[in-house]
Amino acid sequence: MSTFLARHLRHPERIIASYLQYIRGLPHPVQPLNERRLDYAALGHTIDYRLRLSLGSAPGPAAIAGVELIGSDLPIDGAPARAVRADLHMIGTSALGRLHAHLTDASRQLDDDALTRLCFVTGFFEAVYRNGSSPASATSSPR
Numbered sequence: 001m002s003t004f005l006a007r008h009l010r011h012p013e014r015i016i017a018s019y020l021q022y023i024r025g026l027p028h029p030v031q032p033l034n035e036r037r038l039d040y041a042a043l044g045h046t047i048d049y050r051l052r053l054s055l056g057s058a059p060g061p062a063a064i065a066g067v068e069l070i071g072s073d074l075p076i077d078g079a080p081a082r083a084v085r086a087d088l089h090m091i092g093t094s095a096l097g098r099l100h101a102h103l104t105d106a107s108r109q110l111d112d113d114a115l116t117r118l119c120f121v122t123g124f125f126e127a128v129y130r131n132g133s134s135p136a137s138a139t140s141s142p143r
Contacts, residue, residue: 045123049099050116059099059122066125067092076132092125 009015049059069076071089079085095118101108102115110118 041127042120042123045126046116046120049119049122053099053103053115053119056103058103059096059119059126062126062129063092063122064096066127066129067096070125070128076128091121095121095125 006012049063052059067089070079070085070092073082076085080088098108098110099115099118099122102110
């Protein structure tokens with residue numbers, strides 16, 4: 001991806017300067033007190049999805065498979081109760097549908113904040129697919 005961006009963004013220093021100017025007035029990020037480490041994988045998935053969407057591509061088959069897995073009866077380590085899994089499946093299906101509409105229907109374009117939140121939520125489902133466990137269970141401390 002970095003090679004692609006370097007090839008197509010001839011003057012990245014302009015983008016970097018613009019970004020630094022943009023974030024200058026924003027509050028500094030804060031880590032939640034109950035988290036021992038940041039979930040860099042979730043952040044990476046969010047960034048990946050935003051890049052894919054900006055290039056006109058959908059999140060991909062791993063996110064779809066994660067939504068289907070959470071909605072199935074297959075066992076998932078650390079997964080919540082069946083009724084909660086059904087709700088998560090509905091949320092995942094809705095999120096993917098909204099992202100698809102964003103790509104295909106100009107009248108249903110999402111603003112930057114909504115798009116970023118949907119990308120973050122979609123990353124949860126990809127993590128379920130890739131890890132075979134609920135992301136919350138993977139980061140929680142042993143009891």
